[in-house]
Amino acid sequence: MRRPCCDRDGMNKGAWSKHEDQKLIDYITTHGEGSWRSLPKAAGLHRCGKSCRLRWINYLRPDIKRGNFGQDEEDLITKLHALLGNRWSLIAGRLPGRTDNEVKNYWNSHLRKKLIKLGIDPNNHRVNQNHGATHPQTTHHNDHNVISGSINGHGTTSDAASCLEEYETSAAASSDHHHLNLDLTIAFPFSDHYEHGHDHRLIEIEPQNNEPFKAKDKIMEVSTNNIYTTFPTLILFR
DNA sequence: AATCGCAACAACCGCAGGGAC
DNA sequence: GGTCCCTGCGGTTGTTGCGAT
Numbered sequence: 435m436r437r438p439c440c441d442r443d444g445m446n447k448g449a450w451s452k453h454e455d456q457k458l459i460d461y462i463t464t465h466g467e468g469s470w471r472s473l474p475k476a477a478g479l480h481r482c483g484k485s486c487r488l489r490w491i492n493y494l495r496p497d498i499k500r501g502n503f504g505q506d507e508e509d510l511i512t513k514l515h516a517l518l519g520n521r522w523s524l525i526a527g528r529l530p531g532r533t534d535n536e537v538k539n540y541w542n543s544h545l546r547k548k549l550i551k552l553g554i555d556p557n558n559h560r561v562n563q564n565h566g567a568t569h570p571q572t573t574h575h576n577d578h579n580v581i582s583g584s585i586n587g588h589g590t591t592s593d594a595a596s597c598l599e600e601y602e603t604s605a606a607a608s609s610d611h612h613h614l615n616l617d618l619t620i621a622f623p624f625s626d627h628y629e630h631g632h633d634h635r636l637i638e639i640e641p642q643n644n645e646p647f648k649a650k651d652k653i654m655e656v657s658t659n660n661i662y663t664t665f666p667t668l669i670l671f672r
Numbered sequence: 673a674a675t676c677g678c679a680a681c682a683a684c685c686g687c688a689g690g691g692a693c
Numbered sequence: 694g695g696t697c698c699c700t701g702c703g704g705t706t707g708t709t710g711c712g713a714t
Contacts, residue, residue: 484700520703523703535682
């Protein structure tokens with residue numbers, strides 16, 4: 435039986451008061467982050483450690499960027515969601531000053547609806563067949579009805595293997611917004627990882643101008659069955 | 673002015689991964 | 694290898710604010 439993360443008797447719940455915030459800030463400023471389980475007692479807070487961690491990470495950290503998302507941030511979130519799915523912490527990691535919770539909320543409250551309005555299924559980033567509206571840069575990808583972008587020579591490729599082999603390239607967004615790290619390199623290391631007859635390939639993702647992803651995040655395994663989904667979606671918002 | 677409905681956002685909860693023992 | 698604990702993640706719920714009626 436898992437021990438509860440904290441003794442809930444006598445613990446505060448709900449919105450944080452200014453006084454509590456200040457206590458948490460003061461404590462972390464002095465002692466640093468970590469040891470969340472023991473932190474509330476040490477800091478004199480009647481809160482669960484998880485709650486303290488969340489409050490700090492999502493709202494109190496000094497490098498948090500508040501305020502509306504810019505168009506460049508929206509584009510990047512959409513692009514990364516197409517690539518990574520609901521991996522909010524990874525997505526937020528590409529947006530300086532934004533937290534996973536903030537990105538998640540923004541996706542659920544704004545971007546999802548925006549895509550739906552454009553006739554794009556936010557779950558797989560495909561154009562809904564029955565939807566009249568089309569994205570300005572959207573083309574239907576053969577009979578797969580997949581969104582494709584403006585990558586020369588790739589928009590009509592129907593064979594996934596040849597498409598991928600052509601696409602060992604710098605794939606994602608370059609941007610004028612230098613404060614955001616938008617550059618990703620998508621490579622397909624066939625020689626090392628791909629064997630004919632197997633149903634999986636490994637796709638390596640490396641940021642070009644920041645620290646690398648953590649090892650566990652570096653490699654995505656993608657079934658060849660998903661290539662039509664994943665691959666053109668990847669280039670949608672270039 | 674009251675209240676209703678909805679959107680946005682803050683916070684909680686359960687679970688999984690990983691390290692220490 | 695098994696267990697415990699800490700931490701982080703993602704889904705979900707609760708709360709608040711605001712516009713419409």
